[in-house]
Amino acid sequence: MAATPNSPSTPKSAPQQGFVYLPLIVGWLVPGAGHFLVRKWGRGLLLALAILTMFVLGVAMQGKVYSSAHDILDILGLAGDLGSGLLYFVTRGLGLGADQVQVTTADYGTRFIVVAGLLNVIAAVDAHNLRTGRKPA
């Protein structure tokens, strides 16, 4: 008769102490920082590099940074831009980006900025899942 290991069958869960939404919020404000909080240094660095590169390239292409929401497309664009957290506010504060798309590459840049924000939201949610144990570390 084979001996069965005397261990619980349920998977280990991460400790739930502290404020579990901290990696989500910090990860939203600063790309990759949520993963740094849960000690995933390599993943955090790669995420930060990818998202920052995408955002900076978008601004360098003179992409539009949404500042107001007059119609549904502007609302969606603004929501995407806000996903970048502090990057969005710093960019607005420094007056970077363009108000109007005037060249073809600026249209690409606008998409880069919006998608960088959306990717940052995905990364922040991933950090939250690592913190709560929903995703195995």
Added chain:
Amino acid sequence: MFTPSHFTAVLLFALCASVVFGITMRETPQRMVRYGLYCFLLFVGSAIVLSWGMYLIAR
């Protein structure tokens, strides 16, 4: 001002998006790399296929 060609923009977009998708959608490093490569190839491949499709439609 940075003015890449359309294809260069596709490559940059695919690279950044694939890194994030790979890390966030899979659990082990090996599967992250494989899924990231898969996403990158799908991004670039679909852009090439759609471009040729539009080129042939326009002729």
